[in-house]
Amino acid sequence: MKQIYFDTSAWVKYFLNEEGTLRIQHFILQYPPSEDNRFATSAVTYAEMMATLTRAWHGQRISEEDFEAMVTTFEEQWKKVDVIEVNADLIEHSGQLARKYALRGCDAFQLASALNTQTTVFISCDHDLNNAAKNCGLDVWNPVDEER
Numbered sequence: 001m002k003q004i005y006f007d008t009s010a011w012v013k014y015f016l017n018e019e020g021t022l023r024i025q026h027f028i029l030q031y032p033p034s035e036d037n038r039f040a041t042s043a044v045t046y047a048e049m050m051a052t053l054t055r056a057w058h059g060q061r062i063s064e065e066d067f068e069a070m071v072t073t074f075e076e077q078w079k080k081v082d083v084i085e086v087n088a089d090l091i092e093h094s095g096q097l098a099r100k101y102a103l104r105g106c107d108a109f110q111l112a113s114a115l116n117t118q119t120t121v122f123i124s125c126d127h128d129l130n131n132a133a134k135n136c137g138l139d140v141w142n143p144v145d146e147e148r
Contacts, residue, residue, distance in 0.1 A: 004031065005114040006041045006081075007124035008048040008106075010143060014077075015070045016056055020125055020143035027123075027143070033080040040082040042113035044106050049074055084113035101132035114138060 013024040031037045053074070057067035084090070090112050098108035107129040114122050115136055122138040124130050130140045 001035070002031070002037050002120040003082075003118045004037055004039050005117065005119040005122045005138075006039060006045070007110045007114075007122070007126060007129060008041075008045045008052065009125040009129075010123040011041065011045065012049060012052050013125065013143065015053065015074065016061065023143035024123075033077075038082055039080065040084060040114070040117050040119065042084050042109050043086050044109045046078065046083075048106060082117070084116055090116060097132065097136075101128070101135065103128060103132055107132075111136065 010020070010024060012018075013021045014028060033039045050071070053062075053067060053070050056062045057064060062070070086109065090109070093112040093115070094105070094108040097103060097111050098105060101108075101111075103111065107126060110124070111129060111132055114133065115138070119138055122130075122133045122140045123143065124133065124140065125142055125144050127142075130142055133140050
């Protein structure tokens, strides 16, 4: 079984047309959530995704109709993902990772969450986060930088 961890920076590319979008869409079609491919993410991803999609709509990158469709699709996908809940241990570990690797708060939560699972592949488009994840021993894929 593969445990595929999605950071918000990668998952949002499924919805918003950016560099790496086609690679993420292809990856999800090729490896959909199943018994063999478990998707995981941090609980903070929900807020980050809603904020990013809402900002895209308010910034007129997407229409209201597209926004509503994206939110509906995201919420359907969310139900199929293993959500790593935030607890006191995860908060403490996030703080340690933030300090060690100079990560932003949500990025530290993402990394601590991934390290809290049996992550096979860590998917992120954030270079600082990816470097920290590699230093922690994770197999990292950045769909913006390379093919998988």
